[in-house]
């Protein structure tokens with residue numbers, strides 16, 4: 125009957141943090157440091173950053189497009205052994221030998237807790253996710269990794285007093301958001317599981333910050349362009365693939381329409397922004413989730429910039445309707461004035477510098493050889 129049901133429901137509400145995890149995990153989270161039982165001004169039990177020389181950082185989902193580069197940057201700053209990369213995939217040997225690597229499945233709460241405790245982690249950078257296009261192809265897995273996994277991360281971070289970085293994305297906006305430009309605070313009704321899960325992450329992180337004092341920090345990244353790592357199945361992937369195909373074959377077939385304008389950023393800017401917001405004094409952060417941006421371009425504009433140096437490059441268009449619909453619902457320009465004002469965000473790379481840097485990476489020799 126209703127009263128028995130509501131008693132059971134109340135009991136469940138009082139005893140579990142609503143994490144959707146296994147029974148063992150639920151029991152563990154009933155110990156005194158569960159977010160449910162910590163007051164907003166509590167000082168947490170674990171070693172705080174101020175007690176150590178450097179933060180001890182764990183990066184989840186670290187073998188994707190961004191994690192290895194971030195580990196390199198953070199290791200330069202904090203020392204090799206103070207930054208642990210983790211993922212569920214097997215690391216290539218250069219990554220395995222460049223610093224600590226550990227297996228971590230974010231859906232396994234006990235495994236996460238063991239890593240945080242054994243390594244005395246103080247900062248957690250949560251990169252695991254299924255991106256926009258891959259997420260639409262596997263909604264159940266995206267929901268599990270991007271939402272259930274995030275719950276595990278939030279609880280671990282709150283329980284152990286970690287500083288937590290979770291990236292969000294231009295994909296956290298939707299067709300009813302203002303698109304040109306898109307401000308930090310506006311309607312967010314994304315139409316992908318990826319976007320929905322990222323709005324959920326923004327809101328949950330901010331809620332844990334206000335409710336439990338979690339030091340949650342979040343940047344909404346634009347599409348990220350890198351030379352030495354490949355994207356993991358998003359809508360902005362074309363802007364990386366064009367360089368590889370241009371160098372290899374002199375031809376590129378683009379899966380978005382030529383006039384699809386999206387915010388983009390070179391990876392070095394993205395990783396530096398991440399370090400900067402993590403190091404920013406808390407009193408400079410008037411918000412916990414910020415847009416960041418560098419440039420906005422269309423496939424046609426990117427191709428034209430490349431053609432300045434590779435005049436023979438041929439670009440054709442074969443639209444992928446899933447990706448096009450996603451791109452058409454995303455911001456065209458991103459307003460990052462709050463990040464610039466609060467903690468001094470400033471990008472280094474505009475479109476010409478981006479193209480030059482990417483081409484330099486692939487080697488002027490290759491280009492010269494192709495031209496002759």
Ligand SMILES: NC(=O)c1ccc[n+]([C@@H]2O[C@H](COP(=O)([O-])OP(=O)(O)OC[C@H]3O[C@@H](n4cnc5c(N)ncnc54)[C@H](O)[C@@H]3O)[C@@H](O)[C@H]2O)c1
Nearest residue numbers: 185187188189190229230251252253291293345347348356
């Ligand atoms: N790359 C971009 O353009 C971009 C833009 C905006 C936001 N972001 C965000 O930045 C983060 C990193 O992006 P990326 O491009 O490196 O992503 P990616 O898809 O390249 O890598 C994600 C990683 O997560 C791992 N992963 C999947 N399931 C996991 C699990 N159960 N446990 C642990 N790891 C798991 C994968 O093995 C993969 O290595 C993501 O959260 C993404 O949403 C990226």
Ligand SMILES: C[C@@H](O)[C@H](N)C(=O)O
Nearest residue numbers: 255256293358359360
């Ligand atoms: C924009 C970003 O979140 C990712 N590159 C995607 O396209 O899905």
